[in-house]
Amino acid sequence: MILLRKILFPFAVLYDFITSVRNFLYDKGFLKSYSFSVPTIVVGNLSVGGTGKTPQIEYLIRLLSNQYRIASLSRGYKRNSKGFVLADNTTTPEILGDEPYQFYRKFPNIQVAVDAQRKNGIEQLLSQQEKPEVILLDDAFQHRKVKAGLYILLTAYDDLFCDDYILPTGNLRESRSGSHRADIIIVTKCPPNISEAKQEEIRKKINHWVKSETPIFFTFIEYDDYCYSETEKISFSDFQIVDKLIVAGIAKPEPFFRYLQAAKKSTMVFPDHHEFSEKDIALILETANGKKIVTTEKDFVRLKGKLPSEQLYYLPIKSSFVTSSNQFDKKILEYVGTSTGNC
Template identity: 55%
Template sequence: MICFVFSLLVKVIRKILVPFSLLYGLITTIRNFLYTNNVLKSTKFKTPTIVVGNLSVGGTGKTPQIEYLIRLLQNHYKIAVLSRGYKRKSKGFVLADEFATAETIGDEPFQFYKKFKNVIVCVDANRTNGIQQLEKLKTPPDIILLDDAFQHRKVQGGFNILLTSYNNLYVDDFMLPTGNLRETKFGANRAQAIIVTKCPETLSVEVQQTISKKLKPASNQPVFFTTITYDETLKGSAELALQDLINTEILLITGIANPVPLINYLRKKEVKFKQLNYPDHYHFKDKDINEIQQSFNAIQSKNKIVLTTEKDYVRIFDRLKNVYYISIKTTFITNKNSFDTIVNNYVGKSSGHR
């Protein structure tokens, strides 16, 4: 009964906010019009830039997509990843180094830095300044990946990849605050490729075609479909095979936008767990760590571990014992080679790589 009342209340509030959504949509449309028609300045840089972003708030899989691009390009090019560093406690341009933490550069950039040693990782809310600083480096990058910069029109991205979640396509959504869109669905016209993320592994070609028609891409906008693949080996305090945890009690810690896919995956694997859920990009305080420790101690089993996501791990690994993380990868359901070719062709034909 309580859930029904709450759901009804949310629907009523969303309807009340529709006029504000229409106003917000109008403002973003005017802004995009001014950039598209060069009334507002958009800078194009000599270094090839790939933008990964979305039209909505919430998790659409930007981090694993950035990691996919790193793996695709790192053997041939010097790569830099530039993010704004969401919820970091520093300001301005920060280049990740041995002193970097999740607090100084943000959890996702810190994850990139820890994972890919040959990649330059930096943060700057002003992407224009960030790129300028990267180009001034003694050894500047060959390619810059811009994380969550689809709405950052001050930079003219060379290749724009738009992500949309299978369970929440942008064409089915509405503008903030009624819905989750940061700009109208017409912003998708700026993308050179559209990727439908977090699809079921068995998504049929027929369903893919139906979704593609629903998105109504331009003739030069290929649509791709990806799924999330979980690593079968847990990392952290040591390495553990997921299949060996059937008789292990797990305290699952999540501070991500949508933990449901991970929860469903663990249930599918018949893993026993108790969950503590926190907001996305949450900065764990001492009282939170104490809560986690108390919950862990309360588990009546000798075989028990703390399990979290890779993004959460970088925020708590130095404050807890016996903690592990499960990493994820983006996997293309079909047309992987086609996507790889499009990206490689862009980088290879861009200035400085002819």
């Protein structure tokens, strides 16, 4: 695989040229970007996935939803619907996509919408009788047609964008120089006990690519104290001693498996955003052989109703800051408060 990526290096150079020209045309105004009076916050990345966008969006929802009417707008990756869709009580994960459906299921007091064309999606949200006061744009860092008010760029601790290269040789959707558009950088999935010296080492590497005033924060994945089914919850400590099968269809499942201290024989791995077929379900049930099945929250919304409810559990996660969470919160609240006031 590494050899193949090296062989494909000329295509990476071509892809880099194409994306750089596109960004240049937007930067210079030859291609038009549209801005909106409502505060808009982008959470995105330069890489193809696995940086933890979903828990970071959920962090912002928790931070803002008590004060403002919030809407999240996503592309709705791998959904079987087209155009703009606003979630309601008839919506399914197949119509909305797994991550947006997770937002809808978890935060019923916010608006959750999907539209591949973010400009149209924002216009549709603002045409609702109950207009959102803040819009969170999920995975829209490369969506230059919309000019957001605040850009949050995520990069994973063990896969920093500054150490990577553009597709197909590396995993970047655009050049590392695209990070200069970010207003905030968050290094995600850090060890909870990451040292200040290691943080400073990473800051120096990232600072080479971003604006000098761009703050850099560090977060880690925090796991819930309970595993949940549709009808009950079991403390994680009790769940640890239960014989179980662990199923994951996410970009980088290894940390999830490690946290559950899973032996390889007790795990099943599927591609990210996998649509579980009847054959997959039969294989999971056969492998589980009556044992409890634990999965990620994102996978749970796709497996719910396909596996026995008394057998299927999920372990929620959230994004937590190593330090300086107050500084991050203040920056977000100041942007939203100022923008809302200007509106």
